[in-house]
Amino acid sequence: MSLLERVRNQGETEAETGAPAAGPASPPAPQGSRLAGAVTEAAEKQEAQRQAAAPSPAAKAAAPAAGPGWRERAESARQQEQRHTTHPQYSVIKSQVTQALLEEYSDVSKAPRDTLVAKIGELTGAVLEDLSISITRNDRQRLVEQIVNDILGLGPLELLLKNPDITEIMVNGPDQIYVERQGRIHRYPAHFDSNDHLMQIIDRIVSSVGRRVDESSPMVDARLRDGSRVNVIIPPLALKGPTLTIRRFSKDPFTIDNLVEFGTLTQEMATFLRACVRGRQNLVVAGGTGSGKTTTLNVLSGWIPDDERIVTIEDSAELQLHQDHVVTLESRPANIEGRGRIGIRELVINSLRMRPDRIVVGECRGGEALDMLQAMNTGHDGSLTTVHSNSPQDTLSRLETMVLMAGADLPSRAIREQIAAAINIIVQQARLRDGSRRVVAISEVQGFDGEKVLLQDIFVYQQEGLDDDGRVIGGFHAVAEPKSLPDLKAMGEPVDPAIFHDPQPSAADSAA
Numbered sequence: 001m002s003l004l005e006r007v008r009n010q011g012e013t014e015a016e017t018g019a020p021a022a023g024p025a026s027p028p029a030p031q032g033s034r035l036a037g038a039v040t041e042a043a044e045k046q047e048a049q050r051q052a053a054a055p056s057p058a059a060k061a062a063a064p065a066a067g068p069g070w071r072e073r074a075e076s077a078r079q080q081e082q083r084h085t086t087h088p089q090y091s092v093i094k095s096q097v098t099q100a101l102l103e104e105y106s107d108v109s110k111a112p113r114d115t116l117v118a119k120i121g122e123l124t125g126a127v128l129e130d131l132s133i134s135i136t137r138n139d140r141q142r143l144v145e146q147i148v149n150d151i152l153g154l155g156p157l158e159l160l161l162k163n164p165d166i167t168e169i170m171v172n173g174p175d176q177i178y179v180e181r182q183g184r185i186h187r188y189p190a191h192f193d194s195n196d197h198l199m200q201i202i203d204r205i206v207s208s209v210g211r212r213v214d215e216s217s218p219m220v221d222a223r224l225r226d227g228s229r230v231n232v233i234i235p236p237l238a239l240k241g242p243t244l245t246i247r248r249f250s251k252d253p254f255t256i257d258n259l260v261e262f263g264t265l266t267q268e269m270a271t272f273l274r275a276c277v278r279g280r281q282n283l284v285v286a287g288g289t290g291s292g293k294t295t296t297l298n299v300l301s302g303w304i305p306d307d308e309r310i311v312t313i314e315d316s317a318e319l320q321l322h323q324d325h326v327v328t329l330e331s332r333p334a335n336i337e338g339r340g341r342i343g344i345r346e347l348v349i350n351s352l353r354m355r356p357d358r359i360v361v362g363e364c365r366g367g368e369a370l371d372m373l374q375a376m377n378t379g380h381d382g383s384l385t386t387v388h389s390n391s392p393q394d395t396l397s398r399l400e401t402m403v404l405m406a407g408a409d410l411p412s413r414a415i416r417e418q419i420a421a422a423i424n425i426i427v428q429q430a431r432l433r434d435g436s437r438r439v440v441a442i443s444e445v446q447g448f449d450g451e452k453v454l455l456q457d458i459f460v461y462q463q464e465g466l467d468d469d470g471r472v473i474g475g476f477h478a479v480a481e482p483k484s485l486p487d488l489k490a491m492g493e494p495v496d497p498a499i500f501h502d503p504q505p506s507a508a509d510s511a512a
């Protein structure tokens with residue numbers, strides 16, 4: 001039995017029992033009403049209300065899309081979404097159009113897109129006539145657009161992917177789509193026809209970047225041409241049906257000005273971090289999933305001077321550096337026979353033979369931490385990476401565990417000494433309850449006392465409460481003067497010590 005058949009069977013079993021094999025059941029839609037991208041009336045109202053509500057300043061502060069014209073693009077995508085309603089007989093119309101199209105073109109993938117779009121328009125007209133359905137010109141245009149998206153494009157995802165306002169798309173089987181906008185997760189009122197339909201769209205997405213997902217490789221990580229990161233996991237590993245997660249990145253990556261404007265950090269914190277990067281301090285950006293580590297790493301990397309050779313190492317190349325002299329390395333998963341895997345660690349080791357001035361590792365997750373620390377300790381000052389952790393102290397523990405994962409039989413003391421010598425600054429980031437991202441601490445590693453690594457907070461964010469709309473109230477505080485100031489000065493990056501003493505008005509306050 002082919003995978004598609006199995007996926008389809010599972011979908012049918014679910015439809016029969018009214019519940020997926022596990023996990024919370026989404027309300028089973030009657031088969032006839034499972035229209036691709038169908039929008040229920042209630043959900044439509046909910047979406048209209050949401051769109052009518054003007055974004056609050058804080059929501060604007062958390063607004064993740066940037067770059068010239070993004071607001072216009074977001075608005076036009078929103079309007080298109082609103083138009084994404086379907087005729088009650090959509091599935092009948094679509095299936096007749098599809099059938100007629102396949103009769104004319106044995107292989108749709110070989111025909112030019114424009115011809116197909118024109119043909120779909122023509123066939124839709126004919127089908128509407130056959131079924132004696134009369135609709136307005138505008139409605140018909142929408143119907144054609146939607147059929148084109150379903151047959152040739154990415155179905156309900158097509159509009160979402162065009163909307164720069166959406167930063168994450170999460171599809172949990174055919175019936176559930178969630179999106180993240182302005183840091184908050186919303187249910188998107190559309191669904192796919194079936195598991196089969198969703199699998200076709202997934203196939204389209206992954207095959208467009210030369211990957212495939214099937215029984216032998218049921219999990220795929222890929223990067224789309226627009227830079228978005230895609231993860232797919234399908235049954236039997238995912239019990240609810242094919243599951244797709246797309247992390248969108250703005251075409252124009254965030255700048256430090258954007259982050260300050262969003263209230264992620266203050267201008268003073270930015271000034272200090274800039275001096276640290278230019279003054280060749282080794283930095284770790286730490287935080288939880290989706291807390292904005294990669295985004296901050298990208299901004300920090302942007303400060304590396306143009307005359308330095310940078311080697312970036314990532315699982316899927318997300319960093320977008322503007323410097324000229326950049327070598328981008330990407331790890332490779334094992335092939336079907338389980339061979340050929342090249343991990344981050346091998347790439348870090350290899351990069352040391354490439355005469356890098358700086359090494360930027362997208363994320364340290366395992367044994368590469370040891371090589372990274374060694375690199376930082378042996379002439380590759382100013383290297384940058386991210387670590388998944390919840391606090392600066394936790395970052396140190398994670399690093400220690402990761403070094404042990406390298407298989408080196410080193411005593412804890414030696415590892416801590418190595419960490420203390422290598423890392424200068426930890427930039428701790430968090431995604432707060434209201435969806436905003438903040439640098440919750442900038443901490444300096446100040447040495448090793450023979451037992452533990454000494455950490456000193458330089459700036460912290462203090463959350464003081466929530467306002468009536470559930471938005472976080474708080475402020476940034478300067479805590480201490482870093483010990484690295486003389487070193488930074490010696491590197492030609494003097495920083496005014498005043499910014500570490502006088503409590504500055506916080507970005508959060510000024511954004512609110």
Ligand SMILES: Nc1ncnc2c1ncn2[C@@H]1O[C@H](COP(=O)(O)OP(=O)(O)OP(=O)(O)O)[C@@H](O)[C@H]1O
Nearest residue numbers: 062064167262264288289290291292293294295437
């Ligand atoms: N400072 C910020 N303010 C608002 N949104 C942000 C900010 N930084 C990142 N984002 C958005 O949050 C999402 C997650 O960002 P990013 O990929 O940088 O996080 P991450 O911590 O690297 O995630 P992961 O743990 O999955 O690698 C992205 O869609 C990004 O556009």
Ligand SMILES: [Mg+2]
Nearest residue numbers: 293294295363
């Ligand atoms: Mg990341």
